[in-house]
Amino acid sequence: MNLKLKIWRQKSQNAKGAFETYQVNANEHMSFLEMLDVLNEQLIEEKKEPVAFDHDCREGICGACSMVINGRPHGPNKATTTCQLHMRFFKEGDEIVIEPFRARAFPVIKDLVVDRSAFDRIIQAGGYISVNTGQAQDGNAIPVNRDCASKSFDAAACIGCGACVAACPNGSAMLFTAAKVSHLGLLPQGKLEHTSRVRNMVKQMDEEGFGFCSNVGACEAECPKEISLENIARMNRAMIGAVLTSE
Amino acid sequence: MSILSKDESGMNKINSKVPAGKLEEKWSTYKSKVPLVSPANKRKLDVIVVGTGLAGAAAAASLGELGYQVHCFTFHDSPRRAHSIAAQGGINAAKNYMNDGDSVFRLFYDTIKGGDYRAREANVYRLAEVSAAIIDQAVAQGVPFAREYGGLLENRSFGGVQVSRTFYARGQTGQQLLIGAYQSLSRQISLGTVKMYNRHEMLELVVVDGKARGIIARNLLTGKLERFGAHCVVLGTGGYGNVFYLSTNAMGCNATAIWKAVRKGAYMGNPCFTQIHPTCIPVSGDYQSKLTLMSESLRNDGRVWVPLKKEDAEKIRKGQMKATQIAEADRDYFLERRYPAFGNLVPRDVASRAAKVECDKGLGVSPTGLAVYLDFNAAIQRYGKSKANVLNLHNPDDATIIKLGQEVISEKYGNLFEMYEKITGENPYETPMKIYPAVHYTMGGLWVDYNLETNIPGLFAIGEANFSDHGANRLGASALMQGLADGYFVLPYTIGNFLSEEIRTPKIDTNRQEFTQAESEVSERLNRLIQIKGKNSVESYHRRLGKVMWDYCGMARSEGGLKQARAIIRELRKEFWSDVFVPGTTDEFNPELEKAGRVADFLELGELMIVDALNRNESCGGHFREEYQTPEGETLRDDEHFAYVSAWLWKDLAQEPELIKENLEFENIKIASRSYK
Numbered sequence: 001m002n003l004k005l006k007i008w009r010q011k012s013q014n015a016k017g018a019f020e021t022y023q024v025n026a027n028e029h030m031s032f033l034e035m036l037d038v039l040n041e042q043l044i045e046e047k048k049e050p051v052a053f054d055h056d057c058r059e060g061i062c063g064a065c066s067m068v069i070n071g072r073p074h075g076p077n078k079a080t081t082t083c084q085l086h087m088r089f090f091k092e093g094d095e096i097v098i099e100p101f102r103a104r105a106f107p108v109i110k111d112l113v114v115d116r117s118a119f120d121r122i123i124q125a126g127g128y129i130s131v132n133t134g135q136a137q138d139g140n141a142i143p144v145n146r147d148c149a150s151k152s153f154d155a156a157a158c159i160g161c162g163a164c165v166a167a168c169p170n171g172s173a174m175l176f177t178a179a180k181v182s183h184l185g186l187l188p189q190g191k192l193e194h195t196s197r198v199r200n201m202v203k204q205m206d207e208e209g210f211g212f213c214s215n216v217g218a219c220e221a222e223c224p225k226e227i228s229l230e231n232i233a234r235m236n237r238a239m240i241g242a243v244l245t246s247e
Numbered sequence: 248m249s250i251l252s253k254d255e256s257g258m259n260k261i262n263s264k265v266p267a268g269k270l271e272e273k274w275s276t277y278k279s280k281v282p283l284v285s286p287a288n289k290r291k292l293d294v295i296v297v298g299t300g301l302a303g304a305a306a307a308a309s310l311g312e313l314g315y316q317v318h319c320f321t322f323h324d325s326p327r328r329a330h331s332i333a334a335q336g337g338i339n340a341a342k343n344y345m346n347d348g349d350s351v352f353r354l355f356y357d358t359i360k361g362g363d364y365r366a367r368e369a370n371v372y373r374l375a376e377v378s379a380a381i382i383d384q385a386v387a388q389g390v391p392f393a394r395e396y397g398g399l400l401e402n403r404s405f406g407g408v409q410v411s412r413t414f415y416a417r418g419q420t421g422q423q424l425l426i427g428a429y430q431s432l433s434r435q436i437s438l439g440t441v442k443m444y445n446r447h448e449m450l451e452l453v454v455v456d457g458k459a460r461g462i463i464a465r466n467l468l469t470g471k472l473e474r475f476g477a478h479c480v481v482l483g484t485g486g487y488g489n490v491f492y493l494s495t496n497a498m499g500c501n502a503t504a505i506w507k508a509v510r511k512g513a514y515m516g517n518p519c520f521t522q523i524h525p526t527c528i529p530v531s532g533d534y535q536s537k538l539t540l541m542s543e544s545l546r547n548d549g550r551v552w553v554p555l556k557k558e559d560a561e562k563i564r565k566g567q568m569k570a571t572q573i574a575e576a577d578r579d580y581f582l583e584r585r586y587p588a589f590g591n592l593v594p595r596d597v598a599s600r601a602a603k604v605e606c607d608k609g610l611g612v613s614p615t616g617l618a619v620y621l622d623f624n625a626a627i628q629r630y631g632k633s634k635a636n637v638l639n640l641h642n643p644d645d646a647t648i649i650k651l652g653q654e655v656i657s658e659k660y661g662n663l664f665e666m667y668e669k670i671t672g673e674n675p676y677e678t679p680m681k682i683y684p685a686v687h688y689t690m691g692g693l694w695v696d697y698n699l700e701t702n703i704p705g706l707f708a709i710g711e712a713n714f715s716d717h718g719a720n721r722l723g724a725s726a727l728m729q730g731l732a733d734g735y736f737v738l739p740y741t742i743g744n745f746l747s748e749e750i751r752t753p754k755i756d757t758n759r760q761e762f763t764q765a766e767s768e769v770s771e772r773l774n775r776l777i778q779i780k781g782k783n784s785v786e787s788y789h790r791r792l793g794k795v796m797w798d799y800c801g802m803a804r805s806e807g808g809l810k811q812a813r814a815i816i817r818e819l820r821k822e823f824w825s826d827v828f829v830p831g832t833t834d835e836f837n838p839e840l841e842k843a844g845r846v847a848d849f850l851e852l853g854e855l856m857i858v859d860a861l862n863r864n865e866s867c868g869g870h871f872r873e874e875y876q877t878p879e880g881e882t883l884r885d886d887e888h889f890a891y892v893s894a895w896l897w898k899d900l901a902q903e904p905e906l907i908k909e910n911l912e913f914e915n916i917k918i919a920s921r922s923y924k
Binding site: 110123128140153 | 305308309312323324325326327328330332333342344380382383384385386387388389391392393394395396397398399400416417419422423426429430431433434436437443445468497498499531532534535536537539540666669670672735736739784786787828830831835836838839
C-alpha cells in the first residue's frame with residue numbers, strides 16, 4: 001500500500017520543528033515501526049537523515065515507543081502500543097500524521113523522541129517499598145488476598161510510556177503516579193509507607209511541571225495497558241488522608 | 248596468583264577459584280570467610296555497573312545499600328526499559344511450597360542435566376541455593392506474584408522438569424521482577440548512593456595496571472565521550488542473540504560492552520552456545536525487524552504437529568487448504584511420537600530441532616515453509632467437557648463445549664492469544680497457532696570464576712552477560728533466577744573479595760594516560776564510521792550477518808558450513824568497513840551511529856562464535872553439529888574430549904584466537920546421556 005506520511009521533524013530540543021511529507025510503500029503484514037524502518041532505509045539511501053524515534057522490545061512491554069498517530073497516542077487501536085500496531089489497519093492512499101508525545105514535562109529531544117525522565121524522578125520520590133536486599137522474610141509469611149493481588153497487578157502493568165500524559169489536555173501524570181501508588185498501596189507490604197509515598201510522589205509530579213487532573217479520562221482511554229481511572233480516585237483518597245492527618 | 252597454570256601436557260589450565268569442601272557447604276563457608284570491607288571504606292570505593300536489567304539493577308541497588316559509591320549506566324532513556332522486562336513465563340525457585348519433592352539438589356540436578364552437562368557444578372549449586380531468597384526479596388518489594396485463594400504463592404510447571412517450582416506474575420513475570428529491581432534502584436538513586444546515567448553507552452573498558460578501572464561512555468544525547476573511573480567494573484549488559492539479526496531480543500540489545508572487554512583480554516566463554524526457542528511467531532517477510540516469543544507455558548496445553556502428507560502441506564502453503572480441514576489421521580504430532588515420556592514439554596533445544604527436521608522434509612505450513620502448528624483444540628475440548636460437568640450440563644452440544652473450553656484457555660493464556668492475534672491477524676482460538684524456532688538467549692558470555700570475576704581483575708560479569716550457569720542449554724524460567732541471584736545475592740559478597748584489597752587505592756584519576764588513550768581510540772573509531780560514506784545502510788549489513796549466522800551457526804552446524812560462514816563473515820566485515828553509510832555526525836543524538844558501532848562488534852563476535860562451534864566436535868544442548876548425532880538424530884556428546892568450558896582469548900583480527908580450557912569435573916552428579924524419550 002502507498003501511504004503519505006506527515007512526520008514532525010525537529011533537529012534538537014531548542015530547534016524549530018515542522019511537519020515534512022514522505023511517501024512510503026508498505027504492506028499489511030508490517031508493524032507500524034517496520035513501516036517507519038522502511039522509510040528510514042529509503043531516507044538513508046537518499047543520504048538524508050532518518051527519522052528518530054524511541055523503540056526497543058517491539059512487543060508492547062518496555063514502554064519505549066511513543067508517538068502520536070493521527071492525533072492519538074500509540075495510534076487508533078485500543079490497548080495497543082505503537083510497536084504492536086500493524087499496517088493491516090491502514091489502507092492504500094491513507095495519510096498518516098505522526099507527532100511526538102507533547103507535554104510540558106516531556107521536552108522533545110529530536111523528531112519523535114521525547115525526554116520522559118520526569119517519570120523516573122517521580123518513582124525516585126517514593127515509588128518503592130523500603131526494603132534492603134536480604135531483609136525479607138519468607139514469601140509466604142505475608143499472605144495477600146487474591147483480589148488485592150490481582151488489582152495491584154492491574155496497576156503494576158503500567159509500562160511507563162507516557163501516553164496518559166500525551167493524551168491529557170492538561171499534560172497531567174496522575175494516572176502514571178496513581179498506578180504506582182495503587183500497585184504498592186494495595187499490598188500489605190506497601191501499606192506502611194502509603195501516606196508518605198503519596199505525598200512525596202505527588203509533590204514531585206507537581207515540581208516536574210505536569211498539569212492537574214480535571215477528570216477528562218483521556219488517559220484511561222489511550223492507555224495501552226488499560227490502567228483504570230479508579231487508581232486516580234484511590235490516590236485522591238489517600239492524598240486527602242495525607243493532607244488532613246498531621247505527621 | 249595467576250589465573251592460569253600449565254597442565255602435564257603444557258596446555259594452559261584455568262583456575263575457576265571454586266572453594267574446597269563439600270558441594271553443599273562451599274557457599275556458606277565462602278560467605279563466612281570472604282574478606283569484608285568496613286562501612287567507612289565502602290564509602291570511598293567506586294563501583295561502575297553497566298546495564299540495568301535484572302542483574303544490573305539488582306546489583307546496583309544492593310551495592311548501593313551496602314554503602315558503595317555506585318555509578319550505573321544504561322543506553323536506554325530509563326533503567327526500566329531493559330529487556331528483562333519482556334520475560335513472560337516465570338522464575339524458578341527451590342521453595343518446595345507444593346510439597347512435590349523439590350529441593351536445592353533437585354533444582355541443581357535439573358539445571359546441570361538440562362544444560363547437557365556443560366556447566367560448573369559449584370556455581371549451579373549456589374544458584375539453586377539462593378533461589379528461594381529471590382522470591383522472598385521480590386515479594387517484600389511488592390512484586391504481585393500469582394496467589395492461591397488462601398493468599399499464598401502459586402506455582403506452575405515448566406519444560407524439562409517434574410516438579411512445579413515456577414513462580415509467576417501472569418505472563419509478565421520479567422516485567423514485574425524488573426520493576427521491583429528498578430524501584431529498589433530508584434530508592435538508592437534518591438538516597439544518593441547510586442548515580443544513574445541514562446542514555447549513556449559504554450564504548451570502552453579502561454584497564455590500568457592490569458585491573459579494570461573505568462569505562463568510556465558516550466552520552467547519546469550530545470554525542471560527547473565521557474570518562475568514568477572506579478575501583479572495579481561490573482557488566483550486566485545481557486546476551487548477544489542479536490548477532491542473528493532476527494531474535495526475540497529487543498532492537499537495542501547488543502554485545503558491545505562485553506565485546507570491548509574481550510578485546511581487552513577478557514576470555515569469552517562458550518560463545519557458540521545459543522538458545523533457539525521453539526515457540527516463536529514465524530518470520531513473515533524481509534522487512535521483519537524482530538521475532539516475538541510465545542511463552543513456553545503454552546506447551547502445557549498446545550500440541551505441536553505438521554501434516555503427515557507433503558501434498559497437504561503444499562496446499563496449506565499455497566492457501567488452498569486450512570489446518571482444520573486435515574483429518575486427525577493425517578496429522579503427525581511429532582514431539583509426542585518421538586519423545587513419548589516428555590511429549591510436547593521436551594526442553595527447548597530438543598523441540599526446536601524436531602520442528603526444523605519436519606520443515607526440512609517439506610512439511611512446513613506457512614508460505615515460507617518454515618512453521619509448524621501449535622494446536623489447542625484438544626485442550627479446548629478437554630477443558631470444555633470438564634467445565635460443562637462442573638456446571639451440571641451432562642449432554643452439552645459441541646458449540647457449548649468449545650465455548651466453555653475457550654473460556655478456560657482464555658483465563659490461562661489470554662494475553663498471549665491476544666498478542667498472537669495482534670501480530671498475525673489470525674484467531675488462535677479457531678485455527679492453530681503457527682510457530683517456528685527463533686534465537687532467544689545466549690548461554691555463552693564472558694568467562695567468570697566462582698567470584699563472577701573475569702580473568703581481568705576487577706572486571707565482573709553478571710546475568711546473561713556471563714557464561715556461567717546454563718551449560719549448553721538453559722531451562723525455562725531460569726534466566727530470571729540467574730540474573731537476580733547474581734545481582735542480589737552473589738556479587739554483593741564476591742565483590743568484597745576484590746575490593747577488600749583496594750581500600751588503599753585512591754579515587755581513580757581519569758586524566759591518566761590510559762583514559763586519554765581509550766577515549767581517543769573510541770573517538771577515532773566513531774569518526775571512521777561516519778567518514779566511510781559508503782553505499783549501504785548499517786541495517787543491511789546486520790541483516791546479511793544474521794542470515795549467515797542463522798544458516799550456518801543456528802540450529803544445525805557442520806564443519807563445511809562453518810568454514811564457509813567464517814570466510815563470508817570476514818568478507819562482510821571488510822565490506823562494512825569500506826562501504827557502510829552512517830548519516831549525521833558524531834556530536835549529536837545519532838541512533839544510526841549507535842547501531843553502526845554495535846553491528847561492527849557483532850561482525851567480530853560472530854566469527855568467534857563460529858570458531859568455537861568449529862572447535863567443539865560434538866553435539867550438546869543447543870550446539871548441534873550434524874556430524875555428531877545418534878542414528879535417531881539426537882545430540883551425541885563426547886565427554887571424553889569435550890567436557891570443558893571453552894574460554895577464548897581474542898587477540899586481534901589477524902591472529903587466531905587462543906583456546907583455554909576449563910575442565911568440568913562432575914563430583915556430585917553422574918554424567919549420563921540426556922534422554923527425554
